[in-house]
Amino acid sequence: MEQLFADIILPLAIQPLTFVVGEEWREQISVGSGVAVPLGKQKVYTGIVCRLHHNTPPYKRIREISGIVRSEPLASVGQIALWEWCAEYYMCTIGEIMRIALPSLLKPSAESDDLFSERVFSLGKEQWLRLGEGVRTEEALSCELEKLLPRRKAQYSAMMEFCGLTEEMGLECGEVPRSALGASTPVIAKLIEGGLLESFTRERTPHYNTAHLTHNTTLTEAQEVALSKVREGFTRHHTMLLHGITGSGKTELYIRLANEQLRAGRSVLYLIPELALSEQLIGRLKEAFGDGLTIYHSRMTARARTEIYIKLSRSEGGEIIVGTRSAVLLPLNNLGLVIVDEEHDTNFKQEDPAPRFSARDVAVWMAHNLGCKTLLGSATPSMESFYNAYTGRYGYAWLGERYGSGKLPRVTVSDTIKSAKRGERRDHIGKELSDAIKEALAEGRQVMLFQNRRGFAPYIECPTCGWSARCPHCGVTLTYYKKGSRLRCNLCGYAIDSPTRCPSCHEGEPLPQGFGTEKIEEVISEMFPEAKVVRLDGDIATSGGRMRSVIRSFESGEADILVGTGMITKGFDFTGVKVVGVLNADNLLSRPDFRAEERTFQTIVQITGRAGRNDAEGHTIIQTAQPDNHTIIQAARGDYLAMARTQLRDREAFSYPPFVRLIKLTLRHTSPELVVRGARHLAQKLRQMIGKGVSDAHAPAVSQIADNYYMQILVRIERSESPADTKCLIRSAVGDLLRDKIYRHISLVIDVDPQ
Ligand code: ADP
């Protein structure tokens, strides 16, 4: 018989390896099976079969697989194609993709044979109840129930609840999960003892049940038009962009479209940028989809993720999953629709570690290759997506009206320099903003204040000599925290007490400069002592509990003013907000990034969108020293098209995405000299191979973190060039560098489409 070979993906940073499939395994093995293979002297690894074939590989010794640990496929053929594409596109190994796709079950280990065992892989068991054998006729049942009624009230009502549920759920043979009954354990035990009920266990398979579809809002005319535009667009495009202003009801449209797919028995994947800030959204989705809604994110326990993974890989469709970026790699059969909510959000891109993939772009690939449709939605689409819609690669639907009589807030640009000159600025708050806050509070409405720096002050400075405190390990300024008068590095966590005397001139007394959220919280509390002020930023978010309680207190109206960083700009639908303040738009604009203006626009428009929801007017005040800046003017007008025109013109002129593709190479080493030399060497090499698209080696904006030094090279690939060819050249140049005696200890990270 012809020899059978299997290419196996291993959870290591290597490409698939080929093994022989022994006679005894031929029957059971298939693409997607989990197998154990020998590696090295005595190690056994588990991996997944990605291909079965008869082509003898060109190595001398081909080893045999040691066994099959799971014959039921863990990944479909489509899935493996997706992994392969990801690995190739994002320049990582398929093992790295698999490692993030599969719940942490494939850890390489010498005794990993049992990693796929049924124990790990079996779904959680759950207790179920059914009628006892003796009472399965109506007669016998009512006779027994009558006996219970006079003396055993609790048992009687438990039985009534049971019977009611079996009818309501339309379940055959009267079976009900134990958890659905409110009765206490002793009562159930008595009923089992008395023969009225029987207990048995069953694998937990929470299944989507179309009977749960309770969503019954009526769409407005504008929403109906946008919805039919999306539906119609999907007949011609794999991917649609839904561009709908904040509060226009995009979520309502997503729910409709998802329902249609579920009714047709297809699955829906609903991707969100972040879970912690999406409690409100999840609540709405739960309401719409009932128990069938599966929530998936990378911080769940391995066990919960495994259960979901298996449930989905066995399902034939009709599933709805809401999840963060890693959910895009779940095994979804019969997938009808992928929704990417807030598609502009950078959280869809994984920055570290590999694979550095964009869930949004993977979803677009899926629509083109796996037969589903992908809907990208945003009030402020990324330039990439907008450009793709503009050029007709994606379809486009516009929704330009807020739901209800809610209007977009009035926007005032407040000139910080003028107001300081007029003496109308106190502690970073101009008169326009403080008047607006006063008015909102008087009306019993709420205020959100946005400042993109956390801590009390971003740095301290000596007034005598200009010295400022910097992190010795990162070279950035240390953030000042008022509590305990501490200085802390937001990159590496290094912390010291703030000096009272300047360590450089020994004369001056260093003072906090600039302002962060903590300071604003303090200032605002002093200015409006009757108001309750809460804060949401990276320092609060380290505790999930604190963060939730802040969100809840603002949502319930208990808190009047919410001060926060970028977090508060996202997705919230607080109905009581009247005033939104952007305290300092300038530090958004000044970020050293070609996307700074796009991001400034997005941030301001998104946060403005939190005000004036549901029938009440709102007011946004943007404080800036550059009131004439075009991005500020465009954001104040909410003029997306003007912003897009400006940005696209600049991007084209300076060769940035979406007009070119970018690949960022980052080199890291503890020796600054070595990393600079290595980067220069590599840049020169790349330029010889690729040409003018290669930038000079340069230090990134933050060039030192935790005693490591960084250098960067950007490679631009023209739209007309083949990215695959360039990637191949990059791989070879990088490989050469890392084999070089001098440079081989440099760490190198390749980021495709960096954000
Ligand atoms: P977006 O996601 O576009 O910002 P949302 O979907 O959050 O907008 O809608 C804003 C608010 O309007 C939400 O509170 C939502 O429940 C409500 N809403 C939108 N459309 C409808 C509708 N057709 N019927 C009832 N409420 C709606």
Ligand code: ZN
């Ligand atoms: Zn000094």
Ligand code: ZN
């Ligand atoms: Zn540091």
